[in-house]
Amino acid sequence: MDPIRVQLQNVLSGPITARIQFGLAGVMVNRSLFRDVSTAVAGNSTPNGRLFPIRVVVNPGLRSNRAFRNALTGVVISPGIDAQYDGTTNSFIFSNPCLATLDARALAVHESVHAGFDLHRVKITAIDDEAAAYIAQCLYLIYAGHTFGTGMTPTFTAAAAAAATVARGLQITSGQIADLRAALWNDPNYTEIRKKTYQYTHDG
Numbered sequence: 001m002d003p004i005r006v007q008l009q010n011v012l013s014g015p016i017t018a019r020i021q022f023g024l025a026g027v028m029v030n031r032s033l034f035r036d037v038s039t040a041v042a043g044n045s046t047p048n049g050r051l052f053p054i055r056v057v058v059n060p061g062l063r064s065n066r067a068f069r070n071a072l073t074g075v076v077i078s079p080g081i082d083a084q085y086d087g088t089t090n091s092f093i094f095s096n097p098c099l100a101t102l103d104a105r106a107l108a109v110h111e112s113v114h115a116g117f118d119l120h121r122v123k124i125t126a127i128d129d130e131a132a133a134y135i136a137q138c139l140y141l142i143y144a145g146h147t148f149g150t151g152m153t154p155t156f157t158a159a160a161a162a163a164a165t166v167a168r169g170l171q172i173t174s175g176q177i178a179d180l181r182a183a184l185w186n187d188p189n190y191t192e193i194r195k196k197t198y199q200y201t202h203d204g
């Protein structure tokens with residue numbers, strides 16, 4: 001098995017991720033963002049020197065520290081895989097050293113959106129940060145051939161609806177964005193982002 005860093009790079013530079021493209025709150029999520037994250041994960045700064053290396057670590061303790069959700073439905077389960085991007089230490093943290101499953105790869109794409117926004121010092125509320133990450137995660141699932149089933153959380157349901165619109169080549173509607181923001185606002189996993197002005201650490 002490749003090191004987790006290489007597995008993550010393979011996801012970021014793969015054909016499924018390359019199809020993800022949409023705008024939200026004035027920010028673009030596209031293959032160029034994922035390519036920059038892959039460059040940073042390789043340990044390189046970009047040629048203009050503005051971007052920085054990002055570490056990739058495995059910490060099984062992440063499971064016990066954080067709620068553990070099915071990345072296909074958002075439902076809390078145990079055991080499984082979980083992941084996090086930490087903008088203060090510029091690190092991906094995975095609880096499992098293997099990105100072999102579809103849900104693990106989709107979750108890696110989700111965290112890569114947070115990493116890309118940190119890399120580019122994007123000013124965006126934490127709610128919209130999560131909204132973009134969930135839409136990218138759902139687009140990865142759609143482009144990988146996954147069909148959404150029943151039993152999804154409100155956050156996943158709203159993100160999947162927005163992603164389906166993007167997959168049809170259309171713009172995400174303002175109603176879909178409002179639904180996703182409302183779902184995140186009421187999501188028990190994200191109580192810390194409820195302050196409307198709250199932003200994740202995007203200090204580069």
Ligand SMILES: [Zn+2]
Nearest residue numbers: 110114130133
């Ligand atoms: Zn997130």
